[in-house]
Amino acid sequence: MKHSILRKMGIVIWTFIFFAILFPSGVLEAEDSAAVKGQFSDPPRQYHSAPLWVWNDNLTDEQIVGTLQDLAGQQVRQVFVHPRPGLMTPYLSQDWFRLWKVALEEAERLDMNVWIYDENSYPSGFAGGFVPDAMPESRGRGLVIAEQDSVGQFKEDSVAAFRLTQDGYDNVTEKARAGATLAKGKYLVASVQRAGTSPWYGGKFYVDLMYPGVTEKFLAVTMDAYTREIGEHYGERVPGVFTDEPHLAPAGGLPWTDDLPEVFEKRWGYNLIDNLPSLVRPVGDFKRVRHNYIQVLLELFIDRWAKPYYEYCEKHNIEFTGHYWEHEWPNCLMSPDNMAMYAWHQRPAIDTLMNQYSEDTHAQFGNVRAVRELSSVANQFARKRTLCEAYGAGGWDLRFEDMKRIGDWLYVLGVNTLDEHLSYITIRGARKRDHPQSFSYHEPWWNAYHVMAEYYARLSLIMSQGRQLNRILVIEPTTTAWMYQGDAIPKDRLGEIGSQFQQLLMSLERAQVEYDIGCEDIIARHGSTEGLLFIVRQRVYSTVVLPPLTENLNRRTMELLGEFAGAGGAVICCGLAPAYVDGRPSKDGADAAMNSAWKQVEPADVPQMLAPSSDEFAIERASRDKGILFHHRRTLDDGEFLLLVNTSIEEPSAGLVKSDAGSIERWDPATAEISMYPFEKTAAGVKARFELSPCGSLLLFLSKKSHAPVAQPKTTTVVVESHGELDIRPIEENVLTLDFVDVTAGGETKKNIYFYKASQFAFAQNGMERNPWDSAVQFRDELISRTFGADSGFEATYRFTIEQQVPGRLWIVIERPDLYGIKCNGKTVSAMKDAWWLDKVFGKIDIADAAKVGENIVTITASPFTIYHEIEPAYVLGDFALKQTDSGFVITGGSEPALKLGGWKEQGRPFYAAGVGYKQTFDVTQPAGRYLVELDKWYGSVAEIIVNGKSAGHIAYKPWQCDVTDLIKQGGNTIEVVVIGTLKNTLGPHHAGTGLGSAW
Secondary structure: OOOOEEOOEEEEEEOOOOOOOOOOOOOOOOOOHHHHHOOOOOOOHHHOOOOEEEEOOOOOHHHHHHHHHHHHHOOOOEEEEEEOOOOOOOOOOHHHHHHHHHHHHHHHHHOOEEEEEOOOOOOOOOHHHHHHHHOHHHEOEEEEEEEEOOOOOOOOOEEEEEEEOOOOEEEOHHHHHOOOOOOOOOEEEEEEEEOOOEHHHOOEOOEOOOOOOHHHHHHHHHHHHHHHHHHHHEOOOEOEEEEEOOOOOOOOOEEOOOOHHHHHHHHHOOOOHHHOHHHHOOOOOHHHHHHHHHHHHHHHHHHHHHHHHHHHHHHOOOEEEEEOOHHHOOOOOOOOOHHHHHOOOOOOEEEEOOOOOOOOOOOOOOOHHHHHHHHHHHHHOOOOOOEEEEOOOOOOOOOHHHHHHHHHHHHHHOOOOEEEOOEEOOOOHHHHHOOOOOOOOOOOOHHHOHHHHHHHHHHHHHHOOOEOOOOEEEEOOHHHHHOOOOOOOOOOHHHHHHHHHHHHHHHHHHOOOOOEEEOHHHHHHHEEEEOOEEEEOOEEEOEEEEOOOOOEEOHHHHHHHHHHHHOOOEEEEOOOOOOEEOOEEOOHHHHHOOOOOEEEOOHHHHHHHHOOEOOOEEEEEOOOOOOOEEEEEEEEOOEEEEEEEEOOOOOOEEEEEEEOOOEEEEEOOOOOOEEEOOEEEOOOOEEEEEEEOOOOEEEEEEEOOOOOOEOOOOOOOEEEOEEEEEEEEEOOOEEEEEOEEEEEEOOEEEEEEEHHHHHHHHHHHOOOOOOOOOOOOOOOOOOOOOOOOOOOOEEEEEEEEEEOOOOOOEEEEEEOHHHOEEEEOOEEEOOOOOOEEOEEEEEEEEOOOOOOOEEEEEEEEEOOOOOOOOOOOEEEEEOOEEEEEOOEEEEEOOOOOOOOOOOOHHHOOOOOOOOEEEEEEEEEOOOOOEEEEEEOOEEOOEEEEEEOOEEEEEEOOOOOEEEOHHHOOOEEEEEEEEEEOOOHHHHOOOOOOOOOOOOO
């Protein structure tokens, strides 16, 4: 369980020369820095973050308007309307669009954008059940190829049968279909499996996106409805639509659709059915068959999903955005080539979940490949904007430092639209466990979130300007990976392809090499050469890198690479030349490698060969630098923006920037200040040192305009000592979470069970299989229209113990108390009017008069049962401390003991999250210079600094400082640091170990 610590507090005086420069305002998407300076302090709404705004209740106008106002109040000025489990308002209904219009009217008033999210939860394509309902033939298909000791009876879904032999296999399909008796042996039997129904799909099924007409039906059901109802706002208040994880494996097995064999034979000239064993066993010409099969899957995915969707958005002046299954690569069956799909988005996008840094092949945060794929496609198609769905399932313990660390990493690699995952309208019931945290009023840190929102709005503005011009193209070995999907020889080759490509990219990042990734499908459609230049649509490359284990290239890639190398273009090959083209053995790679410009090298030597070292631009890292340094340059007419980011949370990073620029400015996204940055003149231009704290970043503008060198300011630091006692006070009542209950339903009682099991039990005893709002969606109004008998219902009992004395202030919080009869120790109690805690439907019930020393029993009774009843934890609030026992916690004393420096958990507040104020007085004889509050060792989500009763700002990330100069007065100054906790303390999970950075 997380806790907050404040070890040291002081004020530091810094004296230095301050340069103030005023600039004229400009226009959007500028090609020079002067035009964007005027917008830097308050960027237009399209640069602000855009969380997935979760519609997950039986929604009211007040909820829509209120949560939009909450978001706008923290400088969040875009949202994606995201239906998710818990949504009770029928999806795509008349009331759904009425609420959409309420949202748009309020968004107009607040100057916000409202984006469409195209599905009821995810993956996109089934339209909340409407596509399967209207088009039963859309039911997803999968090809299952199973080993059996006999073929058995051939059925309608049977496709083919093969006898396995020592040398390979024999096709016995015709014999099996004719009903012939086949001897016992080893057989592979292929059959089509259909997707099953699931509560996740509203009791329907996921669809076959390769089946003709499915996408058109989806667009007709979903997008045509939006176009009819709110199309007048397209391209303005409604910028676009987000699609989420559509894929090709709806039924397990291998992706399949009815006409796949026909399309395959037309594309490749041979019969797929005859070669099915090669898809699952390393028999026959398995590399060719697998490559050709997945190439067809990709083309069908594009032609029957991405292209029609893209064209629909083009026609209606909205942006198509969203993501696929980028973290699965090099597994390519669900999505054969993610980069190829991004080419069909007006705003390419990815997701990055959780708060756990890792550089593994399938990692989320830390997986540079996934983000570089995105930025490379954006560069090649000159897409100004990119997007990432970020922070999802990061857990209730996500802090501002974590937000900055993840966000900066995304932005330095090429993202410029931050899509926070998620912002709940409500967290009642199972909803609070749906990939938390939440960017909403529920969080104790919410009133400080404008700090991060403004930071990323400014960074988005800057990172959307100009162009990123990388001259090195690294071919992604996706078509090689296709040949090794499933059982292959060698066995672990697919994993090696992924890990060695990942290692190569990370080595390039560490060496500050500037590169794009090349997708062979995009190269086939948009590639060309011109002498020493390799061209992919809008980008021109002088060097092409073939990663380790690149065994195959597609025909068009090989042709262009041969032309390029033949003209003297630089090719760096990390191993032998590719020996396959389109999955078939070929000498073309070996022939191309005969050119003198083709260099075969060891992967470890590539970073040094490619690291920027010219006078034009270079970064020299300090010796023994242990940081995780990234950089990103964007070229404008009058210079370059340079973003430097240190992703290490433990180590600083330092070095030297060299440039042919004439001067250097610092643009601070945190404060919107623009100032000259210390630099020296060189024969070629300028150089400047940088020092980044852990999780630190620096945004510079390398200006062509010449300016006299600027020296590093000389500073004198004086610590102002405090006097008097340190006053420490919690800002809210203490909390005890009660998550075990007794429950009686249907004549059966279960004692002291976890609330989650109790809730499932209550639903089951009242005639339902499970809680229908937990990991499930409603089709039409099938759930909210359900009724239950007069004798239905349940009773749940919460127990807690008070020692010594009943606190003078004591409440219990029950979710939706209006649904229950509630008693405390046999006395009827009820929620106070307009009194809530944590969520606006979590009612506060005063139990101070009903409570007693010893065991206390609070009982909630639901009679009759309704679809709205979910058993959840209760929360006891009041002026008390908690003492841990063998089976939980007891409330001790009649008042809270004084807090000390140190962890809250150890001081009787293990569930507390709201915040603690640490107040002390400092004397300033004569104010002079700059004053900063600096924190040393502490832990919390964020800290607010209050000086003489006024907020001076927040400390959100290193270097843990807040400038308080403007509020310091002569004489005594009261400084209060309010450290805010996280809901990890309150909402847990409490019984799943001590891991951090993940929701579960």
